[in-house]
Amino acid sequence: MSSVNFALTRPLSAGRLRPYLRAVKTRFPRLEKPAFGPSKSLLLMAGHMLPLSARLNPSHRASSSSIAVAYTSAMAEHATPVAAALLKLRVNGNQHSLPLDPRTTLLDALREHLGLYGTKKGCDQGQCGACTVHVNGRRTLACLSLAIAHQQDEITTIEGLSHNGALHPMQEAFLQFDGFQCGYCTPGQIMSAVALLTEAAGKPLSPAEIRERMSGNICRCGAYPNIVEAIQHVQEGS
Numbered sequence: 001m002s003s004v005n006f007a008l009t010r011p012l013s014a015g016r017l018r019p020y021l022r023a024v025k026t027r028f029p030r031l032e033k034p035a036f037g038p039s040k041s042l043l044l045m046a047g048h049m050l051p052l053s054a055r056l057n058p059s060h061r062a063s064s065s066s067i068a069v070a071y072t073s074a075m076a077e078h079a080t081p082v083a084a085a086l087l088k089l090r091v092n093g094n095q096h097s098l099p100l101d102p103r104t105t106l107l108d109a110l111r112e113h114l115g116l117y118g119t120k121k122g123c124d125q126g127q128c129g130a131c132t133v134h135v136n137g138r139r140t141l142a143c144l145s146l147a148i149a150h151q152q153d154e155i156t157t158i159e160g161l162s163h164n165g166a167l168h169p170m171q172e173a174f175l176q177f178d179g180f181q182c183g184y185c186t187p188g189q190i191m192s193a194v195a196l197l198t199e200a201a202g203k204p205l206s207p208a209e210i211r212e213r214m215s216g217n218i219c220r221c222g223a224y225p226n227i228v229e230a231i232q233h234v235q236e237g238s
């Protein structure tokens, strides 16, 4: 088992960063870049978290959760003040201009700067689905997206799902089938469920398929059976 210590206790100078990255790459040759989010270099800069996983399993392949945790920690550790950028975001049909740190996540932009609290922050690491929104109709984890990357996109939050005061059929179904208890995960569940039916493009999904496709949305209250029933109901009516 490796005893190499990759802990970063302070930001590295440019001259020391390359050898450090080479060493981490050698130790974690199969470290993969996730489908979206930080660059591989940024992930590698988060090496101070990786030894924890390495101690558990020498042939460790970094999981998305350890990458997310490592990335978050690296961002905090390496954070330096940067000039605000004027971001233009189109949310729920409304155009907004916000002077923001360009590193602001879409989730923080929505909640902290636009006051759209329907989108929830659960894990802030891409693990729970509470922050699910639609970007150009596709479900997206707002906690793993930078707001600056979505200036050309149409963003929809749970607040934008109803029309003229009428709830979306999926919102109605969650009410009808009791698809929630505390409600914290519910906006993310509903946004995922709506996108799921778009993804299915009219193909009927079995309860097992619905469960599988909704597996990125965690409900601590265990409302899963009722959530599946609600989605089935909307699917049958559409």
Ligand code: FES
Pocket (backbone or CB within 6 Å): 120, 121, 122, 123, 124, 125, 126, 127, 128, 129, 130, 131, 132, 141, 142, 143, 144
């Ligand atoms: S808050 Fe984004 S996935 Fe949990």
Ligand code: FES
Pocket (backbone or CB within 6 Å): 179, 180, 181, 182, 183, 184, 185, 186, 218, 219, 220, 221, 222, 223
């Ligand atoms: S309803 Fe409470 S976490 Fe899902």
